[in-house]
Amino acid sequence: MVAMDLSEMEVVYQHPHALVDMYTHFCPGCTHGVAHRLVAEVLDEMALSERTIGVASVGCSVFSYNYLNIDFVQAPHGRAPAMATGVKRVLPDHIVMTYQGDGDMISIGAGEIVAAAGRGENITVIFINNANYGMTGGQMAPTTLPGMKTSSSPNGRDVEQAGYPILACELLSTQQGASYIARRSLHDPKNIRMAKKAIRLAFETQVRGLGFSMVELLSTCPTNWHMTPVKAVKWLEEKMIPYYPLGDYKVHPTISELKV
């Protein structure tokens, strides 16, 4: 350790206030932690944490109600957008976000998310796509890549039998009610910065009352992919990004003019 007088120095980065200072249940290297941190940083920057209500989903993402220092309710599996609709309509001056994984949002909750986007509900969805059901042991999810081995597809996903992965951003960007739909990745510093900007724009969309906003974040699941965290981020870059192209899928004109 290199000793230095810290009181003389400026703080470049510290733990965000909207993130509870506690040990998380996530496996080492899981990018759920990065996503939590980015949401907390954005809430701090926009000074929204006092009037934000989160809706937790089912899966590893559920414990966001412990880790984010905002009010939270927990929804049944996949029903977070429906519950968020209710919360937002009862408390229209509050900011409502859901934090959902891929098994929750695009598998069992696909109906809810499409309907919420179609209605143009003024909520923000943070969607974590790690290509499997992480909490239950890495089973095949709708987002599992073709040929990818999981505990329920030991010979790799067979597209003749199990079909192709669902592309959530492409699907939701066709909905009239959606205002901001973007896909980002959490595999390197540059993309993490871009993900933070996208989360910021998603919340700006809601603050301006423009309608439904969603950010899909490609994430790693080192334990269920049977890789070290460093190998997992490389695998994400090489295998997942070609199938799930990064970018903005739908941006409301007001948001595209915004500088953050």
Place this chain on the structure above:
Amino acid sequence: MPLKGTIVVNENLCKACELCVVACPQHVISLNKEIITPRGYHPAHLAEEGCTGCGTCALVCPEAAITVYREKRLIQGQEA
């Protein structure tokens, strides 16, 4: 000459995933093999001189365990 910086790793939060070790542009972070945390990890630490306080390690850290400090930039013509 670049500004000097340093990092402080919260050893209760660090899970030794090594993402910061790989991301550090100066290659000055490593796992501290002399310490084992109560949960059984070797936490990351600043092993060598050369940290510029860029904050890249904090950006990739999934646990928000790293606090980054950097010496104050002096405005030209002003005394320290």
